[in-house]
Amino acid sequence: MSSPEQWTRPEPDAGPAATAARPTAEQVIAGLRATDEGGADLVQLLTPEGERVQHPDFDIDVTAEELRGLYRDMVLVRRVDREANALQRKGQLGIWVPLLGQEAAQIGAGRAMRPTDMAFPSYREHGIAWCRGIPPTDLLGIFRGTDHGTWDPLEKRFHPYTIVIGNQVLNAAGYAMGQKFDGAVGDDDGEATICFFGDGATSQGDVHEGFVWGAVYDAPLVFFCQNNQWAISEPTERQSRLPLYQRARGYGFPGIRVDGNDVLATLAVTRWALDECRNGNGPVLIEAFTYRMDAHTTSDDPTRYRLSDELEMWKLKDPIERVKVHLVKQQWADAAYFEGVEAEADVLAAELRDFCVAMPEPPAQRIFSGVYAEASPVLDAQRDEFLDYVSGFAGGEH
Amino acid sequence: MAAPTMDRAGTGGASPTQTLTISKALNSGLRAAMEADPKVVVMGEDIGKLGGVFRITDGLQKDFGEQRVLDTPLAESGIIGTAVGLAIRGYRPVCEIQFDGFIFPGFDQIVSQVAKLHYRTQGRITLPMVIRVPFGGGIGAVEHHSESPESYFAHTAGLKVVSCSNPADAYWMIQQAIACEDPVLFFEPKRRYYEKGEVDTTARPGPLFASRVLRTGTAATLVAYGPMVRTCLDAAAAAAEDGTELEVIDLRTLSPLDLAPVHESVRRTGRLVVVSEAPSESSISSEIAAKVQQECFYSLQAPVLRVTGFDTPYPPSKLEEEFLPDLDRVLHAVDRSLAW
Ligand SMILES: Cc1ncc(C[n+]2csc(CCOP(=O)(O)OP(=O)(O)O)c2C)c(N)n1
Ligand SMILES: [Mg+2]
Numbered sequence: 001m002s003s004p005e006q007w008t009r010p011e012p013d014a015g016p017a018a019t020a021a022r023p024t025a026e027q028v029i030a031g032l033r034a035t036d037e038g039g040a041d042l043v044q045l046l047t048p049e050g051e052r053v054q055h056p057d058f059d060i061d062v063t064a065e066e067l068r069g070l071y072r073d074m075v076l077v078r079r080v081d082r083e084a085n086a087l088q089r090k091g092q093l094g095i096w097v098p099l100l101g102q103e104a105a106q107i108g109a110g111r112a113m114r115p116t117d118m119a120f121p122s123y124r125e126h127g128i129a130w131c132r133g134i135p136p137t138d139l140l141g142i143f144r145g146t147d148h149g150t151w152d153p154l155e156k157r158f159h160p161y162t163i164v165i166g167n168q169v170l171n172a173a174g175y176a177m178g179q180k181f182d183g184a185v186g187d188d189d190g191e192a193t194i195c196f197f198g199d200g201a202t203s204q205g206d207v208h209e210g211f212v213w214g215a216v217y218d219a220p221l222v223f224f225c226q227n228n229q230w231a232i233s234e235p236t237e238r239q240s241r242l243p244l245y246q247r248a249r250g251y252g253f254p255g256i257r258v259d260g261n262d263v264l265a266t267l268a269v270t271r272w273a274l275d276e277c278r279n280g281n282g283p284v285l286i287e288a289f290t291y292r293m294d295a296h297t298t299s300d301d302p303t304r305y306r307l308s309d310e311l312e313m314w315k316l317k318d319p320i321e322r323v324k325v326h327l328v329k330q331q332w333a334d335a336a337y338f339e340g341v342e343a344e345a346d347v348l349a350a351e352l353r354d355f356c357v358a359m360p361e362p363p364a365q366r367i368f369s370g371v372y373a374e375a376s377p378v379l380d381a382q383r384d385e386f387l388d389y390v391s392g393f394a395g396g397e398h
Numbered sequence: 399m400a401a402p403t404m405d406r407a408g409t410g411g412a413s414p415t416q417t418l419t420i421s422k423a424l425n426s427g428l429r430a431a432m433e434a435d436p437k438v439v440v441m442g443e444d445i446g447k448l449g450g451v452f453r454i455t456d457g458l459q460k461d462f463g464e465q466r467v468l469d470t471p472l473a474e475s476g477i478i479g480t481a482v483g484l485a486i487r488g489y490r491p492v493c494e495i496q497f498d499g500f501i502f503p504g505f506d507q508i509v510s511q512v513a514k515l516h517y518r519t520q521g522r523i524t525l526p527m528v529i530r531v532p533f534g535g536g537i538g539a540v541e542h543h544s545e546s547p548e549s550y551f552a553h554t555a556g557l558k559v560v561s562c563s564n565p566a567d568a569y570w571m572i573q574q575a576i577a578c579e580d581p582v583l584f585f586e587p588k589r590r591y592y593e594k595g596e597v598d599t600t601a602r603p604g605p606l607f608a609s610r611v612l613r614t615g616t617a618a619t620l621v622a623y624g625p626m627v628r629t630c631l632d633a634a635a636a637a638a639e640d641g642t643e644l645e646v647i648d649l650r651t652l653s654p655l656d657l658a659p660v661h662e663s664v665r666r667t668g669r670l671v672v673v674s675e676a677p678s679e680s681s682i683s684s685e686i687a688a689k690v691q692q693e694c695f696y697s698l699q700a701p702v703l704r705v706t707g708f709d710t711p712y713p714p715s716k717l718e719e720e721f722l723p724d725l726d727r728v729l730h731a732v733d734r735s736l737a738w
Contacts, residue, residue, distance in 0.1 A: 094538045145715030203471035233448035239471050305447045364720050367713040
């Protein structure tokens with residue numbers, strides 16, 4: 001492995017790329033990466049201990065009600081995530097992509113958006129979907145294999161999940177250019193676009209091209225990178241020598257590293273970034289420094305490549321726990337409130353389960369539907385021949 | 399440089415024949431190639447510590463080190479483009495593309511550089527590199543994980559394209575592809591990875607770029623490659639129970655095509671059904687149909703029929719049983735051919 005000396009650090013106090021750049025002595029001894037150190041530039045408003053700290057640039061006031069709302073969002077999406085994971089284990093879903101640990105990054109970003117803003121997710125953004133008003137049951141089709149996504153992307157302003165790493169970043173740049181060309185940018189009522197991708201994705205050409213396009217066209221685009229420290233089995237230092245948020249400088253726009261396990265800080269930074277964009281000062285890169293607490297997907301076995309000690313360290317930074325502690329300390333919520341949210345989560349999980357097991361199988365003609373906007377005679381003939389074949393087959397069996 | 403057909407020393411003492419899965423056979427084949435030639439490097443996403451999402455490279459990084467088994471940054475254009483550079487420098491890179499649907503970010507490098515450098519330099523540069531692609535459907539996966547993009551590459555001059563269908567071929571073909579002086583796209587039937595078969599690691603393999611008759615028959619000829627070979631063998635077994643003897647040919651090489659065994663077979667049977675998961679329009683199956691009607695025009699008793707995936711994007715996985723050719727669709731086509 002490479003030694004710390006090999007790492008370039010243009011900004012001395014900027015913090016590690018992710019990780020092994022500057023591990024502590026104890027971590028070296030334990031064979032650990034210093035993933036829990038976000039560095040001096042990390043924007044944080046709520047410590048893992050639930051203590052509210054001030055930040056000179058990105059502070060926000062939240063009411064008790066707002067903070068309770070963020071807490072509730074995070075608890076509910078975590079519950080949806082755990083339930084879907086369990087449904088996969090029971091054979092009800094082909095695969096599930098867990099968001100566990102990334103609730104604050106997603107709820108913070110999602111709640112910073114306005115209804116008129118547009119979002120381009122990758123495939124793990126169940127929390128953003130939640131904030132866009134997409135019922136969790138709408139996420140199941142993709143993972144059960146009944147559909148490629150059932151929500152209306154334009155109505156919800158939430159693009160379909162994109163699985164090919166990085167593709168959506170260019171699509172988002174183009175959408176944001178359109179917002180600009182339409183004159184929908186330039187004041188506080190302007191529109192903005194936000195695009196989600198992972199630490200691994202930052203190596204893809206599409207993402208770099210997205211940075212270039214966004215910059216050259218002053219696009220109202222927030223690049224929101226969830227650095228969850230892993231791209232399947234590869235740690236973030238496999239993708240970059242320097243902290244990811246610092247890449248923005250080379251493209252000519254601001255890059256901010258936020259504590260992605262701090263919902264308040266993520267909300268504050270993302271709201272600021274979207275406002276910059278809607279006012280015509282985009283783009284902005286946000287690196288949400290967080291951790292993938294579960295496997296990459298239900299098909300993955302992380303014990304093959306990472307130590308559980310790392311997980312233990314990050315458990316102490318849980319995004320939900322710190323908000324709960326703060327709510328209690330402030331006397332902004334009591335036991336009855338927390339029980340109420342739990343009960344709500346139970347209902348949501350039960351609904352998800354019931355919906356999932358009752359999902360109808362898609363009909364054979366779905367294979368052929370929607371390939372083109374204007375019909376293709378070749379495909380229509382192929383469809384008719386196949387449906388004919390299928391019906392003959394069914395008839396023969398009875 | 400090693401010739402595409404190679405001899406191997408005996409394994410000494412123990413029986414040289416082992417029962418391996420396709421996945422393990424590929425792993426052993428890669429290992430043998432790496433042992434034989436220190437210039438062979440393996441590169442891709444998650445192939446080191448994890449051993450690849452299908453574990454094809456399991457244990458290789460541990461034994462050969464991080465400079466010969468590279469966990470690369472996440473970018474397919476990067477993987478293939480740097481492999482080109484390594485090959486120019488004298489290495490023999492073996493790139494892993496994690497899933498078929500993720501080869502496209504690397505498409506530019508494959509078509510513009512991998513395929514053309516030998517031609518552009520008139521042989522001053524050779525690119526002995528392999529691009530491994532787990533391909534095809536049938537595993538209940540989400541989008542982009544079940545595609546059959548082989549025709550794009552067979553359509554591109556300068557590339558060689560092969561596909562294995564069984565463990566013995568997996569073991570030998572990967573080594574032969576690595577030994578080949580030309581760039582080879584190596585398509586692996588991912589849904590068959592865990593099927594077992596006998597592998598004789600000492601037997602001298604036949605040539606890489608050759609089709610092979612796997613079952614002889616008289617009534618009609620089935621031609622397939624990769625995952626559909628098993629489907630055709632099953633169909634032939636089922637037909638035999640009804641007294642119809644089908645000949646089954648494993649194409650093995652998709653570019654250059656080796657159709658001599660197909661022509662010879664069709665001249666005897668008079669009927670041909672081509673089976674492939676890939677959509678049919680402008681595809682390898684079209685190419686076979688065109689060539690066979692040209693070469694066997696007077697022998698054909700029926701038009702060449704094709705059983706393929708449909709000309710749609712790969713559907714949601716709950717529909718893949720309908721989308722993919724199966725035993726019934728193959729036999730239905732055979733019946734149509736016989737009744738023509
Ligand atoms: C073009 C492409 N190559 C490979 C893959 C396979 N793959 C799926 S997720 C993933 C890792 C992504 O890591 P990151 O960008 O950090 O996002 P995360 O999954 O951690 O949220 C890979 C390699 C893919 N989906 N697309
Ligand atoms: Mg990641």
